[in-house]
Amino acid sequence: MNKKDSSGAPRWNLSSIYESFDGDDFKKDMEEMNKLKSELNNLLTSNLFSTDFPQWVFSYIEKSNKLQSISSSLYAYVYAAYSVNTVNSQLINQISYIENQFIDIEQINLKFSTAFSQVVTNNPQSLTDLYTSYPQLKDYSYIFAETVELNKHNMKPELEELADQLNLSGAESFSRLQEQIISTLLDSETGKTFNQLRNDAYDKDRAVRKESFNKEIKFLESMSVPLTACLNSIKGTTITLNKRRLWQSALDKALAQSRISQKTLTALIESIESSIPLWQEYLAIKAKLLFPQEKNPKLAFYDLFAPLQDNSGSEKAQTESILSKKWSFEEAKDYIIERFSTFSLELGNFAKNAFDNNWIDAEIRSGKVGGAYCMDFPKQKVSRVLSNFTGSFSDITTLAHELGHAYHFYCIKDRDYELAQYPMTLAETASNFAETIVQKGIISSITGFERISMIELHLQDCCQVLIDILSRFYFERAVFEKRQDGELSSEEFCNLMLDAQKKAYGTLSEYHPYMWALKSHYYSTSLDFYNFPYAFGMLFSAGLYARYKKEGQGFAEAYKLLLSETGRLSCEEVCQKAGFDIETKDFWLSGIETLKAEINELKAYAKKLKQS
Numbered sequence: 001m002n003k004k005d006s007s008g009a010p011r012w013n014l015s016s017i018y019e020s021f022d023g024d025d026f027k028k029d030m031e032e033m034n035k036l037k038s039e040l041n042n043l044l045t046s047n048l049f050s051t052d053f054p055q056w057v058f059s060y061i062e063k064s065n066k067l068q069s070i071s072s073s074l075y076a077y078v079y080a081a082y083s084v085n086t087v088n089s090q091l092i093n094q095i096s097y098i099e100n101q102f103i104d105i106e107q108i109n110l111k112f113s114t115a116f117s118q119v120v121t122n123n124p125q126s127l128t129d130l131y132t133s134y135p136q137l138k139d140y141s142y143i144f145a146e147t148v149e150l151n152k153h154n155m156k157p158e159l160e161e162l163a164d165q166l167n168l169s170g171a172e173s174f175s176r177l178q179e180q181i182i183s184t185l186l187d188s189e190t191g192k193t194f195n196q197l198r199n200d201a202y203d204k205d206r207a208v209r210k211e212s213f214n215k216e217i218k219f220l221e222s223m224s225v226p227l228t229a230c231l232n233s234i235k236g237t238t239i240t241l242n243k244r245r246l247w248q249s250a251l252d253k254a255l256a257q258s259r260i261s262q263k264t265l266t267a268l269i270e271s272i273e274s275s276i277p278l279w280q281e282y283l284a285i286k287a288k289l290l291f292p293q294e295k296n297p298k299l300a301f302y303d304l305f306a307p308l309q310d311n312s313g314s315e316k317a318q319t320e321s322i323l324s325k326k327w328s329f330e331e332a333k334d335y336i337i338e339r340f341s342t343f344s345l346e347l348g349n350f351a352k353n354a355f356d357n358n359w360i361d362a363e364i365r366s367g368k369v370g371g372a373y374c375m376d377f378p379k380q381k382v383s384r385v386l387s388n389f390t391g392s393f394s395d396i397t398t399l400a401h402e403l404g405h406a407y408h409f410y411c412i413k414d415r416d417y418e419l420a421q422y423p424m425t426l427a428e429t430a431s432n433f434a435e436t437i438v439q440k441g442i443i444s445s446i447t448g449f450e451r452i453s454m455i456e457l458h459l460q461d462c463c464q465v466l467i468d469i470l471s472r473f474y475f476e477r478a479v480f481e482k483r484q485d486g487e488l489s490s491e492e493f494c495n496l497m498l499d500a501q502k503k504a505y506g507t508l509s510e511y512h513p514y515m516w517a518l519k520s521h522y523y524s525t526s527l528d529f530y531n532f533p534y535a536f537g538m539l540f541s542a543g544l545y546a547r548y549k550k551e552g553q554g555f556a557e558a559y560k561l562l563l564s565e566t567g568r569l570s571c572e573e574v575c576q577k578a579g580f581d582i583e584t585k586d587f588w589l590s591g592i593e594t595l596k597a598e599i600n601e602l603k604a605y606a607k608k609l610k611q612s
Helices: 024-044 053-083 089-122 125-133 135-151 157-169 171-184 194-202 206-222 224-244 250-258 262-274 276-290 315-320 329-343 345-356 393-412 424-443 448-483 490-504 532-564 571-577 585-593 596-611
Strands: 373-377 382-386
Touching: 024 053, 024 089, 053 089, 053 125, 053 135, 053 373, 053 382, 089 125, 089 135, 089 157, 089 171, 125 135, 157 171, 157 224, 171 194, 171 224, 194 206, 206 224, 224 250, 224 448, 224 490, 250 424, 250 448, 250 532, 262 276, 262 448, 262 532, 262 585, 276 448, 276 596, 329 345, 329 393, 329 424, 329 532, 345 393, 345 532, 373 393, 382 393, 393 424, 393 448, 393 532, 424 448, 424 532, 424 571, 448 490, 448 532, 448 596, 532 571, 532 585
Parallel strands: none
Antiparallel strands: 373 382
C-alpha cells in the first residue's frame, strides 16, 4: 500500500502495523483483547476489591492500559483502511465488530468507575493508601478525580450498554453514511471527485472557483434528504442521552471532554468575537487586492481561499513563487523536514522518518474520505497521516499540521495508555504549533510579493480557525437549541448555517448554506462542539511560539516535556506550566494581537498598489 500517483502523492504502508486482517499478528491481538476483557471482568468480581483496594486498583490499571492500547490499535488499523476505501463492506463489518468490543470494554470501565468512585467518595483515605502502596499512581491523581466526577453522569450499567449497542446501528451508522455520501460524489462532466471540486477553492481563476462552488452546492442539495436525516439522528440521540446522563447541555459535556472550565471557554469566545472587526478589515483588504477594478469589492465564500496575484507582469515571479507553483510531494517532504529542523533536529528527523517509512496517504481518489487526519496506534507507538495532496502550498501546511499531531503522540507514547489520552484542545495546540513553524519561518525568509502572499495565506488560515470556527460554534449551539423541539428540515439547517456565517463573517457577498452537510465534525457521535478546540489550539500555540522566539532552540526540550504532560492534567494546569492564565480574556487577545502587524503590512501593500 505504498503506491504513488502521477504527482508523487503516496499511499501509506499499514503492513508494518499489522500484516493484514488475516495475518497472525492481527488475529493474535484480537485474541489478546478478548483474553484481557475476561481477566478484567474476573478482577472486577473478585474479593480483592474489598480486601486490598490498592492492589485491586493497580491490577486494574495495568490490565486496562494493555487492553485499551491493543483495542485502540486494532480499531485505528481498520478505520485507516476503511477511510481510503469507504465502500468496502468487509471493512465496514470489521469496524462494526471492533466497535462491539468497545461496548464490552466500556462496560468494564463503567463497572470500575462506579466501584472506584463509591470507595473514594465514602473513604477519602483510600486514595492516600493507594499512593502509599503504589507511588507511581500519583500520576493518575487528576484522572482519578475526573473519574469520580464523570461517574455522576453515568446511567445504570444496563442502560449504558443498551445505549452503546443502539448507537452502533443508529447514530454511528448515520455518521458513516455521511462519510460515504461525500467520499463517493463524482462530477460526471469533469471526472472530479467532490473533494477535488472543493480543492478548486484555491484556484487563481474566479470563474473556476465559482463554477466548482456552485456544483458543490448542487451536489449537497441533491443529497440533503439523507444528510438531514443523518444530522437529525445524531444530534437527537445526543440530546436524549445527555438528559438521561444529567448533563445540562451538550456544551457542558464538551467542556468536560476538553478538560477546560466554562470560564476559559467564555474568555476564548468573547476574545474571538472582539476580533471580528479586525477580520472584517482583513477580508476587505483581500477583496481590494483580488478585485482592484471594482469600486466596492466583496469576497464571496468561494473567494476565501483564493491566492493573491502578482500584477507586476513578471512571469518568473508567478512560476517560481512558493505559493503559486505546483509542488511535488517530494518537494513538500523536503520543505517540511527543513523547516521542522530549524526548531529542533529531533522534530526534523521525526518528520523524515514519517515520510521515509510511508506513514502518509496523500493521494486523492474515489472512495477516500476528504480532509486530513492523524491516527495513532498506541501498541505499536507510531502514527499514520491522511491528507488529500494537490500540490498547493496550503497542502504543505496541512501536512505540517497533521505531523504536529503525530509528534505530539511521539512525545507521550511511552506513558501508560491512560496518561497519553489528551483532550482535543491540547491536541490542536501541537498541530498548530507545527504549522506555525512552517509558516512563520518562510515569512521571515522572503520579500516582496512573495512575502505578502505568504502573510495573506497565514491570515487566511487564522481567519478560518477563528472566524469560521466561531460560525461553526454558533451553528452547533443553535442546532442543539432547536433540535430539542423536534427534527429540523434541510432548509432550517441551511438557515441556521447562514445566520451563523453572517454573524461571524458579516461582510461576504455570498455564503455557504450547506456547510453543515459536508463537515464530518458535526456527525461525530462521541464529541460535540468539534470546533472551539481549534481556536484554543491556535491561540495557545501562538503563545508558545512567542516563548520559543524569546528563548530560542532551548525551548524545544521544554516544549517536548509540556506535550508529554498533556494527558494527565487539565488544560488550565498544562497552560500554567507554560506560564499562561487561560481563564482570562487578556491571554487570548494577546494571541490575536500578534496578527495585527501582518494585517497592517497587508494593508500598507494594498495602499501602495493603489497609489502606483
